[in-house]
Amino acid sequence: MNKVEIYRGWCKKCDICIAFCPQKVLEADEESYPTVVSPEKCTGCLLCEMRCPDFAIVVNKDEESRKETGPAAGK
Amino acid sequence: MRQTEHLVHKYLRSSKRFPHIWCAGCGIGIFMQALIRVIDQNEYSKDDIVLISGIGCSGRLPVYVDFNTLHTTHGRALTFATGIKLANPRLKVITVMGDGDAVAIGGNHFIHAARRNVEIASFVLNNSVYGMTGGQSSPTTPYGVITASAPYGNLEPDFDICRLAEAAGAVFVARATVYHTQLLDRLIDKALKKKGAAVVEVVSQCTTYAGHFLKLKSPVDMMKWQKNNSVTVEKAKQQSEAELEGKIVIGVLVDRERPSYHEQYQSLLAEKSKI
Ligand SMILES: Cc1ncc(C[n+]2csc(CCOP(=O)(O)OP(=O)(O)O)c2C)c(N)n1
Ligand code: SF4
Ligand code: SF4
Ligand code: SF4
Ligand SMILES: [Mg+2]
Numbered sequence: 001m002n003k004v005e006i007y008r009g010w011c012k013k014c015d016i017c018i019a020f021c022p023q024k025v026l027e028a029d030e031e032s033y034p035t036v037v038s039p040e041k042c043t044g045c046l047l048c049e050m051r052c053p054d055f056a057i058v059v060n061k062d063e064e065s066r067k068e069t070g071p072a073a074g075k
Numbered sequence: 076m077r078q079t080e081h082l083v084h085k086y087l088r089s090s091k092r093f094p095h096i097w098c099a100g101c102g103i104g105i106f107m108q109a110l111i112r113v114i115d116q117n118e119y120s121k122d123d124i125v126l127i128s129g130i131g132c133s134g135r136l137p138v139y140v141d142f143n144t145l146h147t148t149h150g151r152a153l154t155f156a157t158g159i160k161l162a163n164p165r166l167k168v169i170t171v172m173g174d175g176d177a178v179a180i181g182g183n184h185f186i187h188a189a190r191r192n193v194e195i196a197s198f199v200l201n202n203s204v205y206g207m208t209g210g211q212s213s214p215t216t217p218y219g220v221i222t223a224s225a226p227y228g229n230l231e232p233d234f235d236i237c238r239l240a241e242a243a244g245a246v247f248v249a250r251a252t253v254y255h256t257q258l259l260d261r262l263i264d265k266a267l268k269k270k271g272a273a274v275v276e277v278v279s280q281c282t283t284y285a286g287h288f289l290k291l292k293s294p295v296d297m298m299k300w301q302k303n304n305s306v307t308v309e310k311a312k313q314q315s316e317a318e319l320e321g322k323i324v325i326g327v328l329v330d331r332e333r334p335s336y337h338e339q340y341q342s343l344l345a346e347k348s349k350i
Contacts, residue, residue, distance in 0.1 A: 007081075010093055014100030014282075019295040020254075049081070050112075050256040051298075053104030054094050058081045 002044040003060040004036050011056040017048035086111045086121070088141050095139060097132060100294020102253035102279030103200055107136050109256060110169075110198070113263040114142075125159055125166050127152045129181060131173035131207045132281070133200040150181030153188040156195045164337050167267065168194070174201040175213040178236055182214070189243035189272045191336040196266040196273045199236055202281035203289075210284030220288035240274040241329045247273035248329035252301035253280070255325060265327065271335045278323055 004025065011033055018026045018034050023041040026034045026048065034057065036042075044065035048057050087093070097103050114124060124142040128134040130149035137144035143166075147155045152170040160168045177185050177199045188195060204222065205211040211224035215233045222229055240248045247269040251259040259277065266273035280286070280297035291297045301323065308326035311319055 012094060012099035014294045016100060016294055016298060020298070047256070050108065051105055051253070052108070053097065053099075053101055053294075055081045055083045055104065055108060056094075 001039055002042040002062050002065055004039070004042055004048065005058050005060060006034050006036075007056045007058070008033055009056075010054045012054050014053065016051050016053065017057050020051055021048050082115060083108055083111050085115065086140050086142075088139055091139050096135060098281075098283045100280065100282045100297075101132070101206075102202065102277075102281075102294075102298075103133055103136060105253040105256065106171075106198065106200060106259070106277050106279060107139070109259045109263055110171075111140065113260055113267065117264070117267065119167060119267075123165070123167050125156075125168050126171065127156045127159070127169065128171045129173070129176040131176045131205070133171055133173035133202075133279075134176060134207075136171045150176055150179070150184065152176065153181065153184040153195065153197065156197075157188060157191070157193050160193050160195060160337050161340055164194075164341060168196070169267070170195060170197045172197065172199050173206065173213075174199060174203065174215045174236070175205045178214045178234070178239065186239070186243040189240050189245040189274065192244060192246060192271045192333050193336045194269070194271055194338075196263075196269065197275070198263070198266070199274065199276050200279045201236060201276050202279045202285055203233070204281050204285045206281040206284055210281075217288075222288060223284070236276045237274070237324075237328050240272075240276075244272070244333070245274045245329065246271035246331050246333050246335075247327075249274075249327045250276040250278065250323065250325050252278040252298075252305055252323060252325065254298045254301040255305065258325060262327070265330075269330075270338075271333060 013032045025038050025042045027037045029035040044061040049059045126137040126142045127145045128137045129152040156168045156170050203215045212222045212229045216229050218232045219228045237248050249262045251262050262275050266275050282294045305323045305325045311324045
């Protein structure tokens, strides 16, 4: 499964990653930080990572989705 | 613990304090990440890149990255860039400018850098406002809106940065928004490889000062606006001026060839030094 990591130290709670994830993988937690609620739905499209203005979210793709989308995914 | 390191860490200056100074949801960071990604994909050496900015929130960008960088005076990024490219044509010269920086105070340099066709990849982060100084009108602020310098509404019509670049002679002109990150990557890549003056207008959000006059409350609303108001170059060709009113035309607008200034300058130097 793809692993989406959020680095709270840099996150400014702008909600961009939550709003534009095509699979609705992320939601705001009680402190308004994004948190992964449906990890199984993540396709590894990298859009959350690419649109984060603070470099606070990173997608660690599993082998399967790496094969599907290739190293230049998101291009 | 984080599983994977974000790509940007390969390029950030560790001496700088993070998170960066930009407001929550500001588009500048999205562009910065895209620029780093494309530079990394092309395996350019850090030492071959010169990243130059003027003053403004956008102008802060080079401060954070470990390339050769110059944080110059307001509006003057292109003057430094021109000198560097002529002195050392081997370098990949890139400028990052705000809308005020590029086309208000730096408008003259913007026109003439395009006219000369110096090989510089320029990125204009257009957030339609003077962000750093507190939300005054810029040349791209929409007509009629209320800003810090136009409390009764902006009396100046806004102008189109890409049309200006095209008319002045830039050989590559394109536009994307920070919402359209994949397109943005492709345009950055093309601009970095163009042999001549390349200009990419990057429509971005100043969430702190432009949100209110655009009547958009949050960074997410501003990016939805970018998404819903953009039309691709291909679609725009089938639409009338009236239909395109208020729309953001995205994609490659101009891609043409013309001898670049620094190449002509190099051949002239070679020829004259023979005598
Ligand atoms: C010669 C000079 N004039 C004015 C200023 C004040 N000033 C600093 S940034 C700025 C405008 C910034 O707007 P923009 O270029 O759009 O960048 P943004 O902050 O929106 O990214 C101005 C007028 C200055 N620093 N130097
Ligand atoms: S986009 Fe980045 S800064 Fe914004 S909420 Fe998500 S992780 Fe945080
Ligand atoms: S990689 Fe794509 S699907 Fe997965 S969380 Fe990010 S935006 Fe959503
Ligand atoms: S003032 Fe505007 S442009 Fe400057 S960092 Fe804040 S949101 Fe970005
Ligand atoms: Mg601006």
